[in-house]
Amino acid sequence: xxxxxxxxxxxxxxxxxxxxxxxxxxxxxxxxxxxxxxxxxxxxxxxxxxxxxxxxxxxxxxxxxxxxxxxxxxxxxxxxxxxxxxxxxxxxxxxxxxxxxxxxxxxxxxxxxxxxxxxxxxxxxxxxxxxxxxxxxxxxxxxxxxxxxxxxxxxxxxxxxxxxxxxxxxxxxxxxxxxxxxxxxxxxxxxxxxxxxxxxxxxxxxxxxxxxxxxxxxxxxxxxxxxxxxxxxxxxxxxxxxxxxxxxxxxxxxxxxxxxxxxxxxxxxxxxxxxxxxxxxxxxxxxxxxxxxxx
Ligand code: KIV
Numbered sequence: 001x002x003x004x005x006x007x008x009x010x011x012x013x014x015x016x017x018x019x020x021x022x023x024x025x026x027x028x029x030x031x032x033x034x035x036x037x038x039x040x041x042x043x044x045x046x047x048x049x050x051x052x053x054x055x056x057x058x059x060x061x062x063x064x065x066x067x068x069x070x071x072x073x074x075x076x077x078x079x080x081x082x083x084x085x086x087x088x089x090x091x092x093x094x095x096x097x098x099x100x101x102x103x104x105x106x107x108x109x110x111x112x113x114x115x116x117x118x119x120x121x122x123x124x125x126x127x128x129x130x131x132x133x134x135x136x137x138x139x140x141x142x143x144x145x146x147x148x149x150x151x152x153x154x155x156x157x158x159x160x161x162x163x164x165x166x167x168x169x170x171x172x173x174x175x176x177x178x179x180x181x182x183x184x185x186x187x188x189x190x191x192x193x194x195x196x197x198x199x200x201x202x203x204x205x206x207x208x209x210x211x212x213x214x215x216x217x218x219x220x221x222x223x224x225x226x227x228x229x230x231x232x233x234x235x236x237x238x239x240x241x242x243x244x245x246x247x248x249x250x251x252x253x254x255x256x257x258x259x260x261x262x263x264x265x266x267x268x269x270x271x272x273x274x275x276x277x278x279x280x281x282x283x284x285x286x287x288x289x290x291x292x293x294x295x
Contacts, residue, residue, distance in 0.1 A: 012047045012088040014120060014142045014186045020219070021208050027187070027220035029210050030228070033059050033076050037225050038083035046087050048210075050122065050144075050222060051077045053092045053152070058226040065151050068094040070108055077116025090120040090144055095152045098123055102135035109141045122189065124150035126176020130183040137184035145180035145188035147173060148214065160237075162213070164193040177201040177209075189222065190214040192239070213239035 010016075020027055028045055031052040032038040038049050053065040055076055060068070077091045091112035098105035109121045120142035123129055133143045148163045157163070164173040173193060180188050187208035190198045195215025202209045202217050211218030223240060226232045230245040260266035275283060 009086045011086055014088070017047070017088070017208055018186055021187075021206060025219075027208055027210060029220060029222035031055075031222070031225045032080045032083075033225070034079045035083045038080040038087075038089075041225060042084055042087045047220075048222075049080055049084055049087045049089045051080050051089065051091050051116075051118070052224065053094050054224050058224060058232060064154050066095045066154065070094055070097045070111065073097075074111055074116045077112050077118050081117030088120065089116075089118045090122050091116055091118040092122045093124075098129075098132060098136075102132055105132055106136055106139045106141070109136050110139065113141055120144055120186065122146055124152050126173070127179035130179040133180060133183035133185055143183075143185045144210075145177075145183075145185040146191065147176045147180060147188060147193075148190050149192035151191075160192070162192045162194070164197045170194070170197045173197055174201060174204070177205055181205055181207050187220075190218055192237075213237060 017027060027047045029048040029050055030041040030044070030046040031054055032041045032046075032049040033051060033055045041049055051073065053068045053073065055072070056062045056065040056068040059076075073091055073094050077089065081089050091109075093105075093109060093112070097108040105123075112118050112121055121136065122144040123133055123136070124146045126145070126147045129145075133145065136143050149157070149160060151160065154160065164170045174197070177188060177190075185207060187210060188205070190201060190209050190211050192213035195217060198209065198211055198214035199217035202219060208219040210220040210222050212222050227236055227240045228243050229247075230242045231247045231250075233247065236242065257266065274280060275285075277285075
């Protein structure tokens with residue numbers, strides 16, 4: 001049954017996304033981590049809401065994604081799924097939830113579907129994850145691949161660095177992309193790789209490529225919600241385009257609230273509850289006060 005009622009926009013599905021590749025259509029993905037961010041991102045046109053393990057950084061304030069747990073991912077997925085009416089919701093499987101064997105992986109992905117309400121999962125890694133991706137897809141759970149800079153490989157890679165810059169590394173990325181597709185993934189993220197390599201992968205691939213720091217030739221693009229909106233302090237990677245300064249606006253609004261409280265300007269009489277005029281008098285109100293009293 002469709003997620004949507006009559007007259008509502010058509011829900012994005014995995015087969016629908018596969019069709020887009022054939023039709024040469026683009027796709028928009030945004031991360032979302034909770035009910036309000038999912039609503040806003042969906043209303044803004046996101047086809048896919050990725051409950052990214054970037055939540056470890058932008059929600060939990062950690063330096064990387066490695067400490068995010070499966071329980072936390074399920075919790076965030078459930079909030080995002082409750083908001084989504086049109087967008088496809090994908091769980092970003094956290095570090096160590098799919099590294100210890102396919103049975104663990106299938107069970108953990110299944111929790112994101114059953115408890116988190118998602119329609120797909122994202123798995124980091126290329127050719128070496130092909131068998132695993134196939135096992136998850138064979139369990140009826142759609143998989144989004146993710147190659148290039150895979151943030152869960154942070155320590156192995158020695159930092160958040162652009163991947164695929166040598167001929168060998170670029171060739172390996174082409175093999176990774178082909179393996180992920182052959183394993184049954186319905187689309188794949190290309191993160192922080194040279195534009196030329198992303199263009200070649202996109203041209204060869206029969207599934208949508210969704211780029212982040214991978215140049216303009218991908219079939220779609222993804223950015224982190226907080227980065228797009230300017231909600232985080234500190235320097236951002238060069239591939240991020242920020243479309244607002246909402247962190248600044250929030251700080252200004254909250255500062256005005258603090259100033260009003262300290263100056264006695266908040267709340268006003270209109271923002272308070274009152275007794276009836278008769279009762280108000282018994283509690284010490286003067287005649288002047290009682291006139292303005294309403295419930
Ligand atoms: O965790 C995340 O937000 C991601 C995307 C940026 C692709 O993996």
